[in-house]
Amino acid sequence: MSVRVYIPTPLRTLTDNRGELAIEAGTVRELIDHLETTYRGMQGRLRDEQGAVRHFVNVYVNDEDIRFLQGPDTPLKPGDQVAIVPAVAGGR
Numbered sequence: 623m624s625v626r627v628y629i630p631t632p633l634r635t636l637t638d639n640r641g642e643l644a645i646e647a648g649t650v651r652e653l654i655d656h657l658e659t660t661y662r663g664m665q666g667r668l669r670d671e672q673g674a675v676r677h678f679v680n681v682y683v684n685d686e687d688i689r690f691l692q693g694p695d696t697p698l699k700p701g702d703q704v705a706i707v708p709a710v711a712g713g714r
Contacts, residue, residue, distance in 0.1 A: 624644040624645055624646045624647075624700065625644070625645055625646075625647060625653065625698045625699075625700065625701070625702040625703070625704055626642060626643075626644060626701075626702070626703045626704070627642065627643045627644075627645050627653065627657075627704045627705075627706070628641065628642055628703070628704065628705040628706065629641050629642065629643060629706060630706055630707060630708055632708060633664065633667060633706065633708075636661045636662070636663050636664050636667070637661050637664075638661075643657075645657070647698055648697060648698060649694065649695055649696060649697055649698060650675075650681055650683065650688055650693075650694045650695070650696045650698065650704070651694040651695060652698075653698065653704060654668055654669065654675075654694070667679075667708075668706070674694070675688070675693070675694055678708060678709040679706065679707070679708050679709070680706075680707040680708075680709065681704065681705070681706055681707075682704065682705045682707065683696055683698065683702055683703070683704050684702055684703055685703075685705075
């Protein structure tokens with residue numbers, strides 16, 4: 623069984639406009655690796671040059687920010703929901 627991954631609108635150009643994906647992965651790191659293998663260019667949007675999740679990208683597992691869990695090593699289990707949420711800036 624897989625985890626459900628919600629893809630934000632700005633990244634859907636990389637996923638053939640799919641907003642939700644089912645992916646088999648044991649950790650968030652493996653999930654991002656899988657996204658890059660399947661959808662080229664995703665890693666550059668999600669990770670910095672050292673491989674860490676970019677500071678302006680929030681990743682949630684079942685509504686919990688991975689920064690307060692185990693970061694990219696946060697384990698995933700079948701049925702988990704993962705949301706990728708890029709920070710949005712704006713104003714005057």
